[in-house]
Amino acid sequence: MKIALICPYILSQPGGIRSHVFALQKEFGKNGHKAIVFGPRSRVPENYGSKVKLIGTGIPVNSLGTNATLSAAITPMAGWDLEKYKFDIIHFHQPFAPFLPAQLLLSSPGPNVATFHSYLEEEKIPSYGESYFSLTKNIIFPKLDKLIAVSDKAAGVFKRYTKRHFDIIPNGVDLSRFHPSVKPSHKFLDGKINVLYVGRLEKRKGVDYLIEAWGKLRKVKNIRLIIVGEGPMKEELHETVRERGLRNIVFEGAISEKVLPS
Structure with a gap:
């Protein structure tokens, strides 16, 4: 067709x-x-x-x-x-x-x-x-x-x-790009459990709720939140993390689609 x-x-x-x-x-x-x-x-x-x-x-x-x-x-x-x-x-x-x-x-x-x-x-x-x-x-x-x-x-x-x-019909996942055999980024291979957010940093995406929820996991030591993306809420989110003393949150900014699967 x-x-x-x-x-x-x-x-x-x-x-x-x-x-x-x-x-x-x-x-x-x-x-x-x-x-x-x-x-x-x-x-x-x-x-x-x-x-x-x-x-x-x-x-x-x-x-x-x-x-x-x-x-x-x-x-x-x-x-x-x-x-x-x-x-x-x-x-x-x-x-x-x-x-x-x-x-x-x-x-x-x-x-x-x-x-x-x-x-x-x-x-x-x-x-x-x-x-x-x-x-x-x-x-x-x-x-x-x-x-x-x-x-x-x-x-x-x-x-x-x-x-x-x-x-x-829900959104699909491109399994030719995202699959277990993709070599992960060495930057975060330190034994911690990584939680990944990818998307624009804006109110509609709910990333502020994610960071708020992350604050309830203070006692869990072996986890890390990785936030990938840019957007109008960037400075506000950074400030929230600083004010609340939240740890193990990494802002990676925008990255290329080529390296995203890793």
Whole structure:
């Protein structure tokens, strides 16, 4: 089959949904399918080869407490490639992300599948978010033939806007990268039990709750918390660790995807 994977976020910027999309492309290829990723251009030079098509432009923004991309295509012919390649399935990720997915969806010949990745707490959705969802739900949902969510929580908020069924398919793990035979980092091979957090340092990820819980393990000597990632809460988290005198917490900052499995 020919499959289009629509990612609304800048492909040069690390992120969970971007990783999910490229992992899907890899697995589809292993199974004999041809998958092409579509995503917005960024402000840095990019060359991903023939299996990636850059369309429109993306601008990094902070939205709902996390990093996101505001993307759009200026030309009304934004979806021409979707018709050109005669795809058997067109898979949209975060179809409500403004605005590129909606642009492509309107011109998509289908069949159209969508995966909803993020959990949004209802009470924390700003008024402009509610307005956007309310205005676009009757445009986006009718164009989607199948709805997928990575969890019940991710589906929950959007069930306010549609009565349709969501298939729950949790995020997978790339076992070709993450497996027991990967040589671990020598830096932490000292006999301690290592607990690892990988993700942006922001409120939505709950890393502050992790550090709070870690404080309850003061009497446990042979453990260590390793925090990998950057984000707006970095200084606040460092200060919390200092103020509470928490030990065995290591902030590693951002690391490359290549060394992450170790």
